Amino acid sequence: MRTVIFDLDGTLADTSADLIAAANACFRGLGYGDVLDPVADAHTAFRGGRAMLTLGFSRVKPGFGEAEVMEQYPILLDVYAEHIDTHTRLYEGAAEAVEALRRDGYAVGVCTNKPEDLADRLLTRLGVRDLFGSMIGAKTVGVSKPDPKPYVAAVEEAGGVLAQSFLVGDTETDRATAKAAGVPSVLVTFGPDGDGVKRLEPEALLTHYNELSRLTKELIG
Missing domain, CATH: 3.40.50.1000 (HAD superfamily/HAD-like)
Known part of the structure; x- marks a missing residue:
């Protein structure tokens, strides 16, 4: 066929706005506020959760490590799953x-x-x-x-x-x-x-x- x-x-x-929102929820939980922009960072959103977290950490915490990204990744997935179709x-x-x-x-x-x-x-x-x-x-x-x-x-x-x-x-x-x-x-x-x-x-x-x-x-x- x-x-x-x-x-x-x-x-x-x-899906970019909901993906960005999930990543920003992680950064808010760490006290950084909304680090990513739903429009300007849409391209990164489509590269996945780790890419969004990596970009965000690069802006607020120079010298961050992969362990910090991986620690936040399951949190991002949980938030995203709950609000997957908001926008x-x-x-x-x-x-x-x-x-x-x-x-x-x-x-x-x-x-x-x-x-x-x-x-x-x-x-x-x-x-x-x-x-x-x-x-x-x-x-x-x-x-x-x-x-x-x-x-x-x-x-x-x-x-x-x-x-x-x-x-x-x-x-x-x-x-x-x-x-x-x-x-x-x-x-x-x-x-x-x-x-x-x-x-x-x-x-x-x-x-x-x-x-x-x-x-x-x-x-x-």
């Missing part, structure tokens, strides 16, 4: 585009570096979990993107065939994952990098989800 696999953060949904919204047209792919006979799934339980919870809260035939998160198969194994697992779990699939994402990690798996990548221009993803030379760019059906037919028929 022809298959389209989606990244989650920055691709299906703008997060699907990008315009995302749900409708996925539904259209399903109607046209494509399998669809998710491959994300977000912990699987959090990704599952978020998509459930957003009302779209049932649209996806697979859900592969960080370490579900022991490794994370850009290793191709999670992507391959997402395709297979959705009932698809690798050679007739592609990845929709928003970062260099997604581009590298697709390349490692030997499949095309489509990078969105409404994610944190905007038009900057052009430098990664993906097989296609997605400026709005209403273009996805056409791009899918062009890439895998």
Whole structure:
């Protein structure tokens, strides 16, 4: 079956504000206040919890160590899990585009570096979990993107065939994952990098989800 696999953060949904809020809760607990900015630091948010904590500590505590990041990481995850959909919204047209792919006979799934339980919870809260035939998160198969194994697992779990699939994402990690798996990548221009993803030379760019059906037919028929 022809298959389209989606990244989650920055691709299906703008999760940056809730991610930043969780990191700032850690810094408030340490007495530093809100260290990260939900707009200016959105790109770092999409790189994950450790990246946000590292950036924050670099601003308030020169010479910090990895141990301090790791101490706060589970706290960040707990706060994020509790407030996972306070500000997060699907990008315009995302749900409708996925539904259209399903109607046209494509399998669809998710491959994300977000912990699987959090990704599952978020998509459930957003009302779209049932649209996806697979859900592969960080370490579900022991490794994370850009290793191709999670992507391959997402395709297979959705009932698809690798050679007739592609990845929709928003970062260099997604581009590298697709390349490692030997499949095309489509990078969105409404994610944190905007038009900057052009430098990664993906097989296609997605400026709005209403273009996805056409791009899918062009890439895998």
